[in-house]
Amino acid sequence: MNKSELIEALVAKTDMSKAAAGRALDALLETITTTVAKKQDVTLVGFGTFKALKRAARKGKNPRTGEALKIAATTVPKFTPGATFKAAVGKKK
Numbered sequence: 001m002n003k004s005e006l007i008e009a010l011v012a013k014t015d016m017s018k019a020a021a022g023r024a025l026d027a028l029l030e031t032i033t034t035t036v037a038k039k040q041d042v043t044l045v046g047f048g049t050f051k052a053l054k055r056a057a058r059k060g061k062n063p064r065t066g067e068a069l070k071i072a073a074t075t076v077p078k079f080t081p082g083a084t085f086k087a088a089v090g091k092k093k
Helices: 003-013 018-037 083-090
Strands: 042-044 048-055 058-061 068-071 074-081
Touching: 003 018, 018 042, 018 048, 074 083
Parallel strands: none
Antiparallel strands: 042 048, 048 074, 058 068
């Protein structure tokens, strides 16, 4: 499912127009992104938690040449699914 298909699903399940559903989805994604960028967690109970995770500097290897290289420390986004979401995805048919 891509973004436009997700907007269509929102329209089908709510009384929103397609434009309003698109704006709501954009606002939700922007809010999650800016909050996690500020190193704050976003927890949606039952769905999951978005957080910023610090990754330490490490040594790597160029797969083409085998040459060793340094990979700098960075902060990456991480999503941890909630129990309800995990149960729904893992449910056997």
